[in-house]
Amino acid sequence: MTEAPLRDDARSVLRRMDPAGPGQCALRDRFVAHLDAHPDGVLRACRPDHVTASTVVLSADASRVLLTLHAKAGRWFQLGGHAEPGDGTLAGAARREALEESGVEVALDPVPVHLNEHAVPFCGPDGDVHHLDVRFVAVAPDGARHAVSDESLDVRWWPVDDLPNPDLADPVALAVARVRGV
Known part of the structure; x- marks a missing residue:
């Protein structure tokens, strides 16, 4: 699939999203613009900003979240990354990234749960790159076994109330609420 249909899908997904609060609404509008x-x-080559897709992977009972210790950043994050030419949808890119980074097949909700813009100094030679990250939520099957990919130093389940990175508190809380129907 070319970037135009993937970009159109991303715009459509973002426009249908019901953001949690004014900050998320402003980010949605920024991403659509x-x-x-x-x-x-939606492509990595777009500078200085580009849309990325990630997945907050929860355990079947929504008590744990699967995180990756990112090799380049040296911090724990949700699974995710760049769209690739074969991705048909933004949700599909998020699901593919989760599988590639963890080895876990997940059931992904196609409606984003959280948005985040962050600088990524190691993403390219100029160092002035921002990821416009669209975060989805997925549930891993009961007893899912994960693996560590080449992009990670570690992949591990963490209790949702004891996260190693405080920046994950909002997206994880929103994901848990979505899964639990709260």
Whole structure:
């Protein structure tokens, strides 16, 4: 699939999203404006910003979250990354990234749960890159066994109330609420 249909899917997904609060609403509007202005806005080559897709993977009982110790950043994050040419949808890119980084097949909710913009100094030679991260939620099957990919130093289950990275508190809380129907 070319970037135009993937970009159109990303715009559609974002426009249908019901953001949790004014900050998330502002990010959604920023992401949509970025995609409107940049035909390649879902691709890594788009500079200085590009849309990425990630997944907050919860255990079947929503008590734990599967995180990766990112090799380049040296911090724990949800699973995710860049869209690739074969990705048909943004949710599909998030699901593919989760599988590649953890080895776990997940059931993914196609409606984003959280948005985040963050600088990524190691993403390219100029160092002035921002990921416009669209975060989905997924549930791993009961007893799912994970693996560590080449992109990670470790992959591990963490209690949702004892996260190693405080920046994950909001997306994990929103994911848990979505899964539990709260």
